[in-house]
Amino acid sequence: xxxxxxxxxxxxxxxxxxxxxxxxxxxxxxxxxxxxxxxxxxxxxxxxxxxxxxxxxxxxxxxxxxxxxxxxxxxxxxxxxxxxxxxxxxxxxxxxxxxxxxxxxxxxxxxxxxxxxxxxxxxxxxxxxxxxxxxxxxxxxxxxxxxxxxxxxxxxxxxxxxxxxxxxxxxxxxxxxxxxxxxxxxxxxxxxxxxxxxxxxxxxxxxxxxxxxxxxxxxxxxxxxxxxxxxxxxxxxxxxxxxxxxxxxxxxxxxxxxxxxxxxxxxxxxxxxxxxxxxxxxxxxxxxxxxxxxxxxx
Numbered sequence: 001x002x003x004x005x006x007x008x009x010x011x012x013x014x015x016x017x018x019x020x021x022x023x024x025x026x027x028x029x030x031x032x033x034x035x036x037x038x039x040x041x042x043x044x045x046x047x048x049x050x051x052x053x054x055x056x057x058x059x060x061x062x063x064x065x066x067x068x069x070x071x072x073x074x075x076x077x078x079x080x081x082x083x084x085x086x087x088x089x090x091x092x093x094x095x096x097x098x099x100x101x102x103x104x105x106x107x108x109x110x111x112x113x114x115x116x117x118x119x120x121x122x123x124x125x126x127x128x129x130x131x132x133x134x135x136x137x138x139x140x141x142x143x144x145x146x147x148x149x150x151x152x153x154x155x156x157x158x159x160x161x162x163x164x165x166x167x168x169x170x171x172x173x174x175x176x177x178x179x180x181x182x183x184x185x186x187x188x189x190x191x192x193x194x195x196x197x198x199x200x201x202x203x204x205x206x207x208x209x210x211x212x213x214x215x216x217x218x219x220x221x222x223x224x225x226x227x228x229x230x231x232x233x234x235x236x237x238x239x240x241x242x243x244x245x246x247x248x249x250x251x252x253x254x255x256x257x258x259x260x261x262x263x264x265x266x267x268x269x270x271x272x273x274x275x276x277x278x279x280x281x282x283x284x285x286x287x288x289x290x291x292x293x294x295x296x297x298x
Contacts, residue, residue, distance in 0.1 A: 055171070114135050141254075
């Protein structure tokens with residue numbers, strides 16, 4: 001737990017440092033005065049640049065650090081794909097290699113971690129990824145079901161879902177930052193009649209409230225994209241496996257065993273995740289099975 005907290009703090013410190021550097025570089029190179037994002041001389045263009053930098057910095061840094069963060073937070077034991085140490089590791093490597101070839105991506109790193117049934121994929125690009133499975137999943141599923149789960153994760157990689165979600169998160173973050181400050185300035189100037197050059201309490205209070213409210217709406221949009229990707233990854237797994245039945249069986253098994261919630265940065269790329277709400281990262285097991293049963297795979 002303390003390791004996860006430490007990595008969370010370090011990641012956010014890295015984001016703040018990079019954010020400060022990028023803002024200074026953009027200001028120096030393009031002559032943009034970021035003091036104009038609020039107050040009497042609010043510039044929408046300057047504010048939009050500021051919002052984009054703030055909105056994308058965290059997402060991009062998290063993407064670039066995703067494998068390292070996953071290895072440390074989940075305690076993933078990496079397998080030497082060239083020299084597996086036992087039959088289980090050799091089978092996992094062979095399965096992932098076969099799936100990667102079918103999906104048309106480079107062989108990812110492969111690992112195992114202690115925990116309840118789950119698996120995830122992460123990485124900055126389609127050809128620089130990592131797939132990890134839990135001991136709980138390996139002990140609760142048969143080989144064909146594990147193969148289907150690995151095919152699901154490889155579909156996430158092949159579809160470029162890590163990059164897609166980074167872009168979606170970055171865009172929604174940008175609009176949250178931009179709109180909250182535009183509306184905050186309108187309230188400060190138009191409603192509360194602040195005539196000072198500097199922004200007043202109306203700007204700050206409104207911006208903070210809207211950061212929260214619009215942030216929730218943005219999270220709903222991101223969650224909707226995440227659920228859509230799960231259906232697509234299930235369909236991709238069915239194609240890799242030559243039919244939908246192995247993935248259906250894996251989902252049914254998953255619905256009957258204890259699962260473990262992944263960290264926020266990984267939950268969208270796991271086989272199991274939060275369900276039952278607008279902020280759910282995954283559709284329900286029943287909905288995923290129904291979607292697979294309606295498809296025809298060739």
